[in-house]
Amino acid sequence: MTAGEPAIVFRDADKWFGKLHVLRDINLAIAAGDVVVVCGPSGSGKSTLIRCVNGLERVQAGDVVVLGDSITKRGVNLPALRTRVGMVFQSFNLFPHMTALQNIMLAPMKVRKLARAEAEKTARALLERVGLREKADAYPANLSGGQQQRVAIARALAMQPKIMLFDEPTSALDPEMINEVLDVMTALAREGMTMMCVTHEMGFARRVAHRVVFMDEGQVVEEGTPQDFFAAPKSDRGKQFLSKILTH
Amino acid sequence: MDVSVITSNFKFLILQGLIGIGPFIGGTLRLAIPAILFGFVLGIFVGLARLAQAPWIRMPATMYVEFFRGVPLVMVIFWIWFIIPQLLRLPIPEYGVALTAFVIFEAAYFGEIVRAGVQSVPRGQVEAATALGMTGTKTMAYVVLPQALKNMVPSLVTQMIVLFKDTSLASIIGYVDLTKAAQIVNNREIKPFQIYIFIAIVYWLCTYSMSVFARRLERRAA
Numbered sequence: 001m002t003a004g005e006p007a008i009v010f011r012d013a014d015k016w017f018g019k020l021h022v023l024r025d026i027n028l029a030i031a032a033g034d035v036v037v038v039c040g041p042s043g044s045g046k047s048t049l050i051r052c053v054n055g056l057e058r059v060q061a062g063d064v065v066v067l068g069d070s071i072t073k074r075g076v077n078l079p080a081l082r083t084r085v086g087m088v089f090q091s092f093n094l095f096p097h098m099t100a101l102q103n104i105m106l107a108p109m110k111v112r113k114l115a116r117a118e119a120e121k122t123a124r125a126l127l128e129r130v131g132l133r134e135k136a137d138a139y140p141a142n143l144s145g146g147q148q149q150r151v152a153i154a155r156a157l158a159m160q161p162k163i164m165l166f167d168e169p170t171s172a173l174d175p176e177m178i179n180e181v182l183d184v185m186t187a188l189a190r191e192g193m194t195m196m197c198v199t200h201e202m203g204f205a206r207r208v209a210h211r212v213v214f215m216d217e218g219q220v221v222e223e224g225t226p227q228d229f230f231a232a233p234k235s236d237r238g239k240q241f242l243s244k245i246l247t248h
Numbered sequence: 249m250d251v252s253v254i255t256s257n258f259k260f261l262i263l264q265g266l267i268g269i270g271p272f273i274g275g276t277l278r279l280a281i282p283a284i285l286f287g288f289v290l291g292i293f294v295g296l297a298r299l300a301q302a303p304w305i306r307m308p309a310t311m312y313v314e315f316f317r318g319v320p321l322v323m324v325i326f327w328i329w330f331i332i333p334q335l336l337r338l339p340i341p342e343y344g345v346a347l348t349a350f351v352i353f354e355a356a357y358f359g360e361i362v363r364a365g366v367q368s369v370p371r372g373q374v375e376a377a378t379a380l381g382m383t384g385t386k387t388m389a390y391v392v393l394p395q396a397l398k399n400m401v402p403s404l405v406t407q408m409i410v411l412f413k414d415t416s417l418a419s420i421i422g423y424v425d426l427t428k429a430a431q432i433v434n435n436r437e438i439k440p441f442q443i444y445i446f447i448a449i450v451y452w453l454c455t456y457s458m459s460v461f462a463r464r465l466e467r468r469a470a
Binding site: 054081094106110155 | 372377378380381382390391
């Protein structure tokens with residue numbers, strides 16, 4: 001990747017699930033250091049969109065270029081690319097047979113081939129950073145949802161990614177736990193991480209995002225700064241969506 | 249009840265029949281333990297092959313499972329006993345026949361248990377490992393199989409107990425296991441009541457200790 005080139009580019013990307021056209025002609029560029037919030041009604045294709053960035057889903061037409069590498073190219077080394085793109089899931093997906101510390105150490109040791117001592121040092125530092133130093137030896141089952149999600153963020157950061165993807169990271173959380181996760185995400189954004197977040201947390205979008213991408217029915221309907229989008233959405237569908245989620 | 253027939257033949261029944269030390273080729277444990285071990289290892293491969301995306305791996309594994317689940321174990325033993333030596337023009341000893349038959353037969357059942365165990369691990373686990381840059385093999389080894397094995401313990405132990413008891417079928421080709429040893433003693437002494445109750449107790453003690461061990465394993469894994 002050369003300087004100035006976007007971290008993530010979608011170029012005329014299309015995807016179908018069977019007959020369902022889930023992504024329609026997506027064109028999107030996300031610069032390094034950008035924090036982009038993807039929002040839209042459920043079923044609009046936003047989760048599929050970010051899952052295409054690390055190749056958990058493949059686009060069937062067009063191209064997705066991540067950190068200078070096309071992920072649709074034949075023979076692309078997806079595992080290598082994924083070490084540079086961290087992902088956080090709605091349902092946390094921590095490994096239940098491992099402690100918080102082991103969850104964070106696994107990929108650095110098995111993929112990066114880091115020595116145990118070094119991996120553990122990094123893992124403990126990351127736990128400290130997400131405010132869970134004392135939970136190193138706890139199993140996921142003994143952590144609250146918010147704590148699990150923070151461990152999951154630390155696990156993704158352990159691979160020292162250039163990009164972080166968040167797929168509705170707070171949607172499975174009880175309300176009182178949402179902020180502890182958003183705080184970690186906000187800190188990460190302030191440090192300059194390139195982030196793509198699917199979220200319904202409009203407060204987070206307003207405060208932290210550089211750009212909001214609004215999707216509906218598999219299309220990017222509009223994109224702009226949070227100030228513009230929330231104050232005056234250009235599209236009717238954007239207006240409708242905002243009126244539904246912001247009136248309460 | 250006169251149990252002298254047991255005391256006077258105890259050594260033969262236990263050493264020869266159960267363990268396999270004695271003048272004849274035999275022993276229930278000497279057959280069951282490697283059969284369980286190799287059957288399970290082969291079963292892991294069969295189970296994983298059943299889940300493979302490539303049809304040329306998946307289809308043969310599926311056919312293997314469907315075939316061996318559909319035929320009686322006795323028939324598999326007979327094939328290997330009668331047909332393979334004719335085809336290969338070399339004799340296979342009873343032990344080799346019995347062990348081969350059990351391993352290939354039981355691998356089909358173990359394979360299904362492994363497949364179900366792997367499928368019981370939520371999809372999100374694979375996605376999380378994949379997203380961290382782990383390859384399919386690493387994901388399987390460090391994330392999926394450890395969780396799958398835990399879920400498999402109850403069915404695995406049941407299948408191991410079934411296999412253990414099925415080893416008595418090896419007696420039909422002259423392998424001197426516990427059942428055959430009992431038959432030999434009974435032919436001489438004609439005390440079927442005492443002898444067959446005794447070996448039933450021995451079988452039961454073995455399988456019961458397997459379930460106790462399994463329960464402990466499950467509690468520890470929980």
